[in-house]
Amino acid sequence: xxxxxxxxxxxxxxxISDPDLAMAIAMTERLKRPILIEGEAGVGKTDVAKALxxxxxxxxxxxxxxxxxxxNATVYEWNYQRQLLAIKIxxxxxxxxxxxxxxxxxxxxxLKRPLLDAISREQAPVLLIDEIDRADEEFEAFxxxxxxxxxxxxxxxxxxxxxxxxxxxxxxxxxxxLSDALRRRCLYHWLDYPSEDKELAIVNARVPxxxxxxxxxxxxxxxxxxxxxxxxxxxxxxxxxxxxALVGIGAARIDEDLDEMRETLMCxxxxxxxxxxxxxxxxxxxxxxxV
Amino acid sequence: MSGEDDIGGAEDRVVALxxxxxxxxxxxxxxxxxxxxxxxxxxxxxxxIDEALDAxxxxxxxxxxxxxxxxxxxxxxxxxxxxxxxxxxxxxxxYWSYGGERTILKVSGSLPRPGGEGTIPTADQLGxxxxxxxxxETTGGATARERLEGTDFRHLDSERDLQAVHxxxxxxxxxxxxxxxxxxxxxxxxxxxxxxxxxxKSLRHGGTPLELAYRxxxxxPLKLVVILDASxxxxxxxxxxxxxxxxxxxxxxxxxAFVFHTRLVHLSSALREKDIERAVExxxxxxxxxxxxxxxxESLKTFNRHHAKSTINSRTVVMIVSDGYDTGPPEVLAAQxxxxxxxxxxxxxxxxxxxxxxxxPVAQGMTAALPHVDLFAPAHNxxxxxxxxxxxxxx
Numbered sequence: 001x002x003x004x005x006x007x008x009x010x011x012x013x014x015x016i017s018d019p020d021l022a023m024a025i026a027m028t029e030r031l032k033r034p035i036l037i038e039g040e041a042g043v044g045k046t047d048v049a050k051a052l053x054x055x056x057x058x059x060x061x062x063x064x065x066x067x068x069x070x071x072n073a074t075v076y077e078w079n080y081q082r083q084l085l086a087i088k089i090x091x092x093x094x095x096x097x098x099x100x101x102x103x104x105x106x107x108x109x110x111l112k113r114p115l116l117d118a119i120s121r122e123q124a125p126v127l128l129i130d131e132i133d134r135a136d137e138e139f140e141a142f143x144x145x146x147x148x149x150x151x152x153x154x155x156x157x158x159x160x161x162x163x164x165x166x167x168x169x170x171x172x173x174x175x176x177x178l179s180d181a182l183r184r185r186c187l188y189h190w191l192d193y194p195s196e197d198k199e200l201a202i203v204n205a206r207v208p209x210x211x212x213x214x215x216x217x218x219x220x221x222x223x224x225x226x227x228x229x230x231x232x233x234x235x236x237x238x239x240x241x242x243x244x245a246l247v248g249i250g251a252a253r254i255d256e257d258l259d260e261m262r263e264t265l266m267c268x269x270x271x272x273x274x275x276x277x278x279x280x281x282x283x284x285x286x287x288x289x290x291v
Numbered sequence: 292m293s294g295e296d297d298i299g300g301a302e303d304r305v306v307a308l309x310x311x312x313x314x315x316x317x318x319x320x321x322x323x324x325x326x327x328x329x330x331x332x333x334x335x336x337x338x339x340i341d342e343a344l345d346a347x348x349x350x351x352x353x354x355x356x357x358x359x360x361x362x363x364x365x366x367x368x369x370x371x372x373x374x375x376x377x378x379x380x381x382x383x384x385x386y387w388s389y390g391g392e393r394t395i396l397k398v399s400g401s402l403p404r405p406g407g408e409g410t411i412p413t414a415d416q417l418g419x420x421x422x423x424x425x426x427x428e429t430t431g432g433a434t435a436r437e438r439l440e441g442t443d444f445r446h447l448d449s450e451r452d453l454q455a456v457h458x459x460x461x462x463x464x465x466x467x468x469x470x471x472x473x474x475x476x477x478x479x480x481x482x483x484x485x486x487x488x489x490x491x492k493s494l495r496h497g498g499t500p501l502e503l504a505y506r507x508x509x510x511x512p513l514k515l516v517v518i519l520d521a522s523x524x525x526x527x528x529x530x531x532x533x534x535x536x537x538x539x540x541x542x543x544x545x546x547x548a549f550v551f552h553t554r555l556v557h558l559s560s561a562l563r564e565k566d567i568e569r570a571v572e573x574x575x576x577x578x579x580x581x582x583x584x585x586x587x588x589e590s591l592k593t594f595n596r597h598h599a600k601s602t603i604n605s606r607t608v609v610m611i612v613s614d615g616y617d618t619g620p621p622e623v624l625a626a627q628x629x630x631x632x633x634x635x636x637x638x639x640x641x642x643x644x645x646x647x648x649x650x651x652p653v654a655q656g657m658t659a660a661l662p663h664v665d666l667f668a669p670a671h672n673x674x675x676x677x678x679x680x681x682x683x684x685x686x
Contacts, residue, residue, distance in 0.1 A: 003360070019359075019363070020363040020366070020367075023360060023363040023364055023367065024363070024367040027349060027364060027367055027368070030348075030349070031345050031348065031349070033345070035367075036371075038372075038373060067604075078486075078487055078490070080486045080487075080490060083490055084490065084493075084498060087490075087493070087494065087497070087498030088498050091497050091498060097494045097495050100494055101491070101494055104490075174373065174601055180337060180371070183337070183371035183372060184337055184339075184342075184371055186371070187367045187368060188367060188370045188371045188372070188375070188376070189367055190370075190373055190376040231596070
């Protein structure tokens with residue numbers, strides 16, 4: 001797929017991407033390698049996967065990472081209840097322990113978790129491994145193995161080879177340094193906060209109810225807000241929330257009623273320290289600049 | 292490993308590529324991309340033959356290859372971290388626009404480079420070398436090693452002594468690590484039942500789980516983050532601690548180091564340098580241009596805001612090495628230390644001055660920070676550092 005087509009198609013799903021991101025995605029398709037997308041929270045890393053799923057008309061399998069995530073939760077688990085039941089049922093039959101063992105370790109007793117599921121589909125799904133930096137190093141090493149060979153070995157059953165190779169997207173907020181090996185296995189893209197024009201296009205596409213004038217003010221305000229010294233900078237998702245909130249309360253401009261407007265800042269500023277940082281006079285200055 | 296492959300010798304490569312099943316007539320563009328790949332690797336990009344091959348495949352399949360697409364494509368292929376990402380454009384432009392293959396200095400670009408490009412000042416010029424005062428000749432009957440372990444770092448002078456201290460520090464750091472990871476075996480007793488193995492074992496009892504299998508939790512080794520004060524008042528100790536921190540970074544898979552005087556600088560990459568002299572030099576480059584009073588509170592604020600998220604988790608022990616002489620307001624320091632304590636598992640404050648006779652922590656900053664510190668310990672000689680190991684082991 002040419003990246004220009006891809007960019008147009010992404011836009012068709014409502015995902016406005018820069019050409020370099022479209023190029024990166026096109027390359028992962030071409031080279032059949034996973035892509036690691038890094039960037040601040042709320043720049044639209046996860047949405048890339050959703051948009052790609054829609055374009056490819058396939059399924060999205062999402063694996064949300066957290067500390068302590070292990071192979072049981074991500075690859076497969078034996079269905080213990082069914083196994084116990086089967087053992088009870090066969091109690092009367094004259095089978096050796098080995099034969100019983102063979103019986104209960106078959107595919108029908110297997111519960112597929114996201115990774116195994118992703119490689120055993122006929123039509124290659126999009127596999128989104130979200131916030132890989134939250135998982136620990138052991139899991140990362142394990143994942144690397146899966147992503148290199150696209151096969152998983154189950155001690156009781158043997159090796160399961162991939163039916164199709166999924167489109168793999170990993171995201172990271174860099175809360176932890178990832179291993180070099182995993183980084184090298186993946187193509188890489190750094191997703192920055194969108195430019196003013198791009199963000200305006202996003203707001204227009206996702207919140208079409210917002211009038212052009214209001215949308216422009218919202219975007220300019222958020223862009224200026226990101227330049228302030230904040231603990232958690234508002235992402236694109238926050239801009240969209242704010243736009244929807246303003247449309248909801250029927251605001252036509254952001255400088256109509258400054259007190260009320262300051263209340264709506266909770267859509268953008270999520271910590272107490274940040275809310276204190278944007279004092280009324282700072283807020284007024286930012287609004288004046290955005291209008 | 293592919294990273295060890297040599298990308299060099301573009302012509303050889305094309306032959307190699309043919310054997311990889313990719314046909315190339317070695318067009319000028321292909322050769323240029325190959326040379327660029329090698330150039331990128333010389334500049335510290337994590338490149339191997341795989342990346343070079345992918346680059347060629349990319350060039351092959353892109354029919355419309357303008358400069359911009361080439362940039363984006365190669366960037367996605369060659370970069371693997373935000374650092375790489377930031378440096379890539381300069382590298383690309385310098386190569387493709389000017390045909391130059393000048394090596395961009397690997398010391399992070401935004402830092403001051405005294406003496407202009409290319410001339411890295413030596414450690415001595417920047418005051419890192421022979422600053423340890425007052426020779427201490429009393430060896431007595433003790434062996435040289437015992438003498439070193441008990442000697443205040445201020446009193447070490449000769450190059451040989453320094454080398455010995457360095458070796459000891461590294462050995463000590465390794466010992467600490469060994470003790471920490473030994474816990475895995477000793478405490479390998481779990482509380483939860485492992486269903487898979489229990490079922491396996493139950494088969495011979497007709498499915499009745501008579502023998503229970505337990506799942507063992509593997510306690511993972513701690514992570515250490517060291518924040519070193521390199522202010523004037525700590526000067527006599529810096530040379531030593533740089534070496535100690537280096538020992539830690541080399542021995543702990545997960546560790547990080549920062550140094551501050553008036554501002555905070557991330558040290559780890561400089562310290563991972565194989566050659567110790569070069570590491571000290573790089574550190575000197577990074578610290579050059581510092582002046583004015585020590586701002587511990589402000590530096591910790593920077594750390595909390597920009598680095599804590601990515602370096603600290605619930606298994607991290609933070610070690611601050613400082614004498615606590617802060618020129619900023621003590622409330623700031625107290626608030627930041629408290630915040631840091633909240634994120635980490637333990638906060639250890641090492642103060643070389645505790646070893647001095649009659650020392651009381653009267654420095655305002657020190658008293659403000661003390662309530663939030665888990666362990667306040669001396670660190671003026673190797674013996675005092677060695678005493679830390681058992682403490683860390685118990686965590």
